[in-house]
Amino acid sequence: xxxxxxxxxxxxxxxxxxxxxxxxxxxxxxxxxxxxxxxxxxxxxxxxxxxxxxxxxxxxxxxxxxxxxxxxxxxxxxxxxxxxxxxxxxxxxxxxxxxxxxxxxxxxxxxxxxxxxxxxxxxxxxxxxxxxxxxxxxxxxxxxxxxxxxxxxxxxxxxxxxxxxxxxxxxxxxxxxxxxxxxxxxxxxxxxxxxxxxxxxxxxxxxxxxxxxxxxxxxxxxxxxxxxxxxxxxxxxxxxxxxxxxxxxxxxxxxxxxxxxxxxxxxxxxxxxxxxxxxxxxxxxxxxxxxxxxxxxxxxxxxxxxxxxxxxxxxxxxxxxxxxxxxxxxxxxxxxxxxxxxxxxxxxxxxxxxxxxxxxxxxxxxxxxxxxxxxxxxxxxxxxxxxxxxxxxxxxxxxxxxxxxxxxxxxxxxxxxxxxxxxxxx
Amino acid sequence: xxxxxxxxxxxxxxxxxxxxxxxxxxxxxxxxxxxxxxxxxxxxxxxxxxxxxxxxxxxxxxxxxxxxxxxxxxxxxxxxxxxxxxxxxxxxxxxxxxxxxxxxxxxxxxxxxxxxxxxxxxxxxxxxxxx
Numbered sequence: 274x275x276x277x278x279x280x281x282x283x284x285x286x287x288x289x290x291x292x293x294x295x296x297x298x299x300x301x302x303x304x305x306x307x308x309x310x311x312x313x314x315x316x317x318x319x320x321x322x323x324x325x326x327x328x329x330x331x332x333x334x335x336x337x338x339x340x341x342x343x344x345x346x347x348x349x350x351x352x353x354x355x356x357x358x359x360x361x362x363x364x365x366x367x368x369x370x371x372x373x374x375x376x377x378x379x380x381x382x383x384x385x386x387x388x389x390x391x392x393x394x395x396x397x398x399x400x401x402x403x404x405x406x407x408x409x410x411x412x413x414x415x416x417x418x419x420x421x422x423x424x425x426x427x428x429x430x431x432x433x434x435x436x437x438x439x440x441x442x443x444x445x446x447x448x449x450x451x452x453x454x455x456x457x458x459x460x461x462x463x464x465x466x467x468x469x470x471x472x473x474x475x476x477x478x479x480x481x482x483x484x485x486x487x488x489x490x491x492x493x494x495x496x497x498x499x500x501x502x503x504x505x506x507x508x509x510x511x512x513x514x515x516x517x518x519x520x521x522x523x524x525x526x527x528x529x530x531x532x533x534x535x536x537x538x539x540x541x542x543x544x545x546x547x548x549x550x551x552x553x554x555x556x557x558x559x560x561x562x563x564x565x566x567x568x569x570x571x572x573x574x575x576x577x578x579x580x581x582x583x584x585x586x587x588x589x590x591x592x593x594x595x596x597x598x599x600x601x602x603x604x605x606x607x608x609x610x611x612x613x614x615x616x617x618x619x620x621x622x623x624x625x626x627x628x629x630x631x632x633x634x635x636x637x638x639x640x641x642x643x644x645x646x647x648x649x650x651x652x653x654x655x656x657x658x659x660x661x662x663x664x665x666x667x668x669x670x671x672x673x674x675x676x677x678x679x680x681x682x683x684x685x686x687x688x689x690x691x692x693x694x695x696x697x698x699x
Numbered sequence: 700x701x702x703x704x705x706x707x708x709x710x711x712x713x714x715x716x717x718x719x720x721x722x723x724x725x726x727x728x729x730x731x732x733x734x735x736x737x738x739x740x741x742x743x744x745x746x747x748x749x750x751x752x753x754x755x756x757x758x759x760x761x762x763x764x765x766x767x768x769x770x771x772x773x774x775x776x777x778x779x780x781x782x783x784x785x786x787x788x789x790x791x792x793x794x795x796x797x798x799x800x801x802x803x804x805x806x807x808x809x810x811x812x813x814x815x816x817x818x819x820x821x822x823x824x825x826x827x828x829x830x
Contacts (some may be wrong), residue, residue, distance in 0.1 A: 383805075384799070426733040480813030482810065555818075556817050556818040558747055559822075588751035622790070626784045626787075
């Protein structure tokens, strides 16, 4: 499969009477974007705002972060099975608007998650302080159930991102990158001496605000399967989770998964990037056993030499992570696992809720219990009403001088387990 | 009934599932629910759902629902290891589940309910010997 990714760099976002992209500036018609968001009758109102790197702005509660893209050649469309009709994606030509994101926010439950600070110490910990953010705060109609509201905000974000992405359809990209994968047989013939490596990505799949979707399918209902690594670049996997925002993958991270990109960098040089295996993280223990059995079986059947396994979340997914690691290693396939740590505020507690001697190559995304003081910022997009109820915060979080004492857990993407952020340990 | 029972301190689980499922409701803490389940595993029940949530951490939410088998058999060694690790994990989090405003508790109950419901969906399509 061959995918050409055209990057269009966005230098600024401005509200204007007409939506368009000109000379790297995204002009957004508020009216048009609101109309797209309000296509769903479950959304009563939407307010739009622009947050730029360095501004004294705090966005919260963040639900998802999405990079606008448009499919200009090849099968299918962006977000297949969700926005575009079901078709296998990952080939042809896709344009992405780099340097910007659509951020959705809205209170779904009372302990809502996710802070993006555009300046100050918090900005150092969230990757989305570096993007120009078009923020949509969605208010639901009265009396709506949390499930319906979550779905409405999720879909509204994808619709708006698709609308913005479409503005780039006729543009010429500033930069083009080509990603090409081989079939199993081609890869063996082309790179007979290179180690065969795959990426095993664990997707959180447990319930409201804990879900992920693959081609529109709720990931808790999949069995482990194989993707071509370019499929995620067209939105094959989207996020429905945001609780404990530090280690959840927003859709932006799925589109730009750094494990996929780094493996492509080495493909044909130091390794043969065979495929992308996806598996889930369910609540039911028999599901965990079946999924890890199947993942290990696929690794064996593909004659892999090694895999990189990334986790999503903490707690019960630690069990999936260790099951995957143990069973894959038992098939004679080397593993490197990527996780993050809940090692207590002092960093002295055991980092994971499960462990095994087979897990002897571990990359960490940082300690989510680490305490950070976020100073008061001039403007809040969304509301601070919920900040005291998010994971890693409490009623004592809001201090007298307006600053917040929180754990890294609250910052969107702070300890991302695909390595999307900068924290780690040696 | 369904071959499994749900050990919970969540009143929403009791109210929504109590009539159709074997729900054991007790007004005890999150950690005590874990310990109750540990004791049941020692008695021979099999642990069927993971005792930790995927995101909402112990001591942040006061609510927990866990599925175990109705039948008793040999001690479930894997389940025992998982529940012991979960009890240990409780100690890592600053206790604050009594510090929220009243309206938040309903949301915590709902999240716990959706997590156990996803376990029930799996259990009800897999009527094999463990339950």
